[in-house]
Amino acid sequence: MFERDLLPSGVAEAVAAIAALMLDPIPTYIDTAVIATTIAGVVAYWNDAAERLYGWKAKEALGQNVVDLTPASYSRAEAEAIMARLQAGEAWDGEIVLRGRGGAPFLAYVMDLPVGDLASGQGAIVGVSLPAEHRRLIDHRRQLIETELHLRFRSPRG
Template identity: 35%
Template sequence: MKDPAGYSCEVCTDAGAWRLTLGGEFDLATVPVSEAVLRMAQADALTVWLDLGDVSFIDSSGIAMLMRAHQRADRAGNELVLVAPSAPVRRLLELCGIDRALRIEDRDPWTHQESGRRHAVIATNLDGVVVHWNRDAEAFYGYTAQHAVGRAARDLIVAPGDNDEARRIVQTLRTDGRWQGAFEVARADGSTFRAWVRDIVMCDDAGRPSGLLGLSVPMLELARAQPAPHPRAA
């Protein structure tokens, strides 16, 4: 699995809602990353906004993923909203006759741009080699996607002395399918920071494990996003 040129996956969360912004080609090569992020979002949020305005191509595997996400939302009683689908996406939704089954908003209703927390999205194959590295991963860790894709994730982001903990996390992922917690990570310049990390196993269209996906955000960003406590009355 290789990160296709032009594919992008950006994540922002706030107040019980997740916004996922996908761009580029939405097909068999990119569905595992997109679906893993969607599964994580739907397990955590009451509402998931899925922005498809920059998707240039979608095939049947992308449509099938959207329908699985719609079914998960129905079962869980939460909401999945497609935001401003591009013309190729809308045409295929209409051609398949499923556009009426999905909630679609032509105008962007997201109101959390200032307070929302952005997340690094890093995906690897089962050998731990990076196959996707989004813009916020570039910002947080200091490596460009061009530099990161094709390299072992542990060589890029695991802080010195934390290799044993990283191996334990991977083992938990292989047995439980997911992991989350605080973890010390490294930047390209050698500095380190504490991050809140969520990891999940990615699967291919047959449901077989195909890689690992992690979302991370600096703990300082989480602290800044917490509302200030109300002062006590004297």
């Protein structure tokens, strides 16, 4: 489910392209959650895999803060450091313990990517997450996603 109006022009199309990359018929990707948020962390896109992984229906997640829906095990300082990297235009990835709607912890591999111009407020953050045991299988997808973003939003640093 997609709330395009929450994202700047051009960014919504990039989010849709990234989500399309996750539609590969390899069964592992059925479990690949794609979540896009505004810079403030408000959920604008929440796919079916996110529903299964985190337990929240898209209609419940849209418009909510992603931190409330997917609480992580890292500290506030760590979360702020990750956000600072994203706002500086850098991707972040790693394995972290998350909790879904039911509160049960699970180890997930998460890749967060800045999209658009975050510094000017005209961007978003796209998070791709899946059970950690599938991490190696997503490494190839990461290359595809980064290529897609590079083609759509050329970095000012080259």
